[in-house]
Amino acid sequence: MDTSPPRISPRAEPAPPPSGRPDRPQGPPLGQEPRDNQPDTGGTPPPTDRPAPPPTESRGRVRIGDRVFSGAARGSGIVLLAVMAAIAGFLTLRAVDALGKNEGNFLTTFEWTPNAEPPVFGVAVIAFGTVVSALIAMIIAVPIAVGVALFVSHYAPRRIAQPVAYLIDLLAAVPSIVYGLWGALFLVPHMIGLTTWLDAYLGWTHVFDQTSTGVTPRNLFTAGVLLAVMILPIVTNVSREVFLQVPRMHEEAALALGATRWEVIRTAVLPFGRSGVISASMLGLGRALGETMAVATVLSSSPVLSLKILDPGGGTIAQNIAANFGEAQPIGRDALVASGLVLFLITLLVNGAARLIIARRKEYSGANA
Amino acid sequence: MAKRIDVSGLTAYYGKTKAIEDISMTVEPRSVTAFIGPSGCGKSTFLRTLNRMHEVIPHATVSGTVLLDDENLYGPDVDPVAVRRTIGMVFQRPNPFPTMSIYDNVAAGLKLNGIRRRGELDALVEKSLRSANLWNEVKDRLNKPGAGLSGGQQQRLCIARAIAVEPEVLLMDEPCSALDPISTLAIEDLISELKERFTIVIVTHNMQQAARVSDRTAFFNLAAVGQPGRLIEIDATERIFSNPTVQATEDYISGRFG
Numbered sequence: 001m002d003t004s005p006p007r008i009s010p011r012a013e014p015a016p017p018p019s020g021r022p023d024r025p026q027g028p029p030l031g032q033e034p035r036d037n038q039p040d041t042g043g044t045p046p047p048t049d050r051p052a053p054p055p056t057e058s059r060g061r062v063r064i065g066d067r068v069f070s071g072a073a074r075g076s077g078i079v080l081l082a083v084m085a086a087i088a089g090f091l092t093l094r095a096v097d098a099l100g101k102n103e104g105n106f107l108t109t110f111e112w113t114p115n116a117e118p119p120v121f122g123v124a125v126i127a128f129g130t131v132v133s134a135l136i137a138m139i140i141a142v143p144i145a146v147g148v149a150l151f152v153s154h155y156a157p158r159r160i161a162q163p164v165a166y167l168i169d170l171l172a173a174v175p176s177i178v179y180g181l182w183g184a185l186f187l188v189p190h191m192i193g194l195t196t197w198l199d200a201y202l203g204w205t206h207v208f209d210q211t212s213t214g215v216t217p218r219n220l221f222t223a224g225v226l227l228a229v230m231i232l233p234i235v236t237n238v239s240r241e242v243f244l245q246v247p248r249m250h251e252e253a254a255l256a257l258g259a260t261r262w263e264v265i266r267t268a269v270l271p272f273g274r275s276g277v278i279s280a281s282m283l284g285l286g287r288a289l290g291e292t293m294a295v296a297t298v299l300s301s302s303p304v305l306s307l308k309i310l311d312p313g314g315g316t317i318a319q320n321i322a323a324n325f326g327e328a329q330p331i332g333r334d335a336l337v338a339s340g341l342v343l344f345l346i347t348l349l350v351n352g353a354a355r356l357i358i359a360r361r362k363e364y365s366g367a368n369a
Numbered sequence: 370m371a372k373r374i375d376v377s378g379l380t381a382y383y384g385k386t387k388a389i390e391d392i393s394m395t396v397e398p399r400s401v402t403a404f405i406g407p408s409g410c411g412k413s414t415f416l417r418t419l420n421r422m423h424e425v426i427p428h429a430t431v432s433g434t435v436l437l438d439d440e441n442l443y444g445p446d447v448d449p450v451a452v453r454r455t456i457g458m459v460f461q462r463p464n465p466f467p468t469m470s471i472y473d474n475v476a477a478g479l480k481l482n483g484i485r486r487r488g489e490l491d492a493l494v495e496k497s498l499r500s501a502n503l504w505n506e507v508k509d510r511l512n513k514p515g516a517g518l519s520g521g522q523q524q525r526l527c528i529a530r531a532i533a534v535e536p537e538v539l540l541m542d543e544p545c546s547a548l549d550p551i552s553t554l555a556i557e558d559l560i561s562e563l564k565e566r567f568t569i570v571i572v573t574h575n576m577q578q579a580a581r582v583s584d585r586t587a588f589f590n591l592a593a594v595g596q597p598g599r600l601i602e603i604d605a606t607e608r609i610f611s612n613p614t615v616q617a618t619e620d621y622i623s624g625r626f627g
Binding site: 158247249250252253254255256257258259260263267268271272274 | 420422425427450451452453454455457458460462464465466467468469477478481482527530531534
């Protein structure tokens, strides 16, 4: 295919030795249309292996397609930045408005009574609940997701792996309100046994201590379990993709050293997939932090800040917005916007932290192999 | 260490496709045996059957026997993982673990073998890197990633990793084909040193290389595309390159085909 006759012009000066890239076979570089070469054959040597273009050519005609595409790409980038700035600006403006009228300390106040006179509201309880429920979800979901992803990518025979992967995809497509209904009608009653057990055997940890037994477990722990189910598919899918991309030669390197299947995974697959699993977890965490309806249906919210995750009460930012937005007065809405800004900041912090973790070991990442 | 390999009647399949057929040969200990032959003739496949790496490919199977001294590697109760711990392998493209430092790359096999004490690891890592003629180049940056080395250094790192566990045999699958001439020379010198301690089998497309480094040379060929590869002849290297028994061998080494 690299012998198309029109490219070779007999009168052209001898082609320069292919510069720089001795590892590339001769011929047109991939993706370069042969048609591009034809107008140039008059004076310039036929391009063999993309030699450094002569200086006169570099700023020649800009083709219309190039201009349209670069404009479109640049425009998309600018739109994204503009949207982000608009969201941040909107949140900040409205939030500042509300915070000016707040009589309590926004960060430490437990109550959310912006409609009272004077208005008092704070994010302490709901910010805490947001972070705790999302953390519980992560702690439960990430190990399971990594396990499922490894099973699908490295253990299961092909004819089982495919349907399982498809089912996980399907799980990701279930709307969150459906999860919420399932959580409220099925999960909550079925959590009683587990809650009682945790209280009985792990109550000494304080975290799993239940103040009064026999209460319906509409608590942060149940919310966390539900969130874990919800983020499981996305974490699994992204992890599986990463594990499938582990180069065959790294796995063979481990195998040739006499590694068992588990040792191959430990020495080659997991280290390579590490940053991908972190990214996947952050995607899941982002969803868990912002999840609204599912939490709203299983949690009975109250302004209580307690580390005892089995006690009912608490709340999350998103759930609080959903619960209070309907009957909120103007100042109440602004107050909710302020809490939204806090959620925005938490998500930003989480993502930043994840990027730091990934960047810290960048030179060891599989990407530069 | 350094054991003899006796192969008899070995046939390897990918699914239903027969890749190599009925190969029998003896590989002498403490010597270098080179496999040459045109592409697709099954040299690499055969090499990979010698440490049971062939069967890690889905649906790949092997029949026949491979005796390492007197132990059949394909015996019913032989663990392929154990086989691979005694027969090291170096691949065509340098493949140090990208997520590990130079030190950890060499120590990887040792750790798999249960060596965990820091002092012992340090000593063995240094010894292996010295054996691979890499110590002086990397001793100041053992904690830097192995992927940051040049291609030739990476390949020597892989050799160090393979010999760290003191294998009986070292298999090399075109170890120099991705390297420049200087690095190739370094590896070839290394092979000559290592054959004092190990049984070495090397697949190469470079006939000069086979002539330079090997004591015995095996020529593989296939009757036609789609046919399984076969061993045509194996003999002392000088004899293969000066006066081979089979006409096809002479045609191949004189460049008439392949």
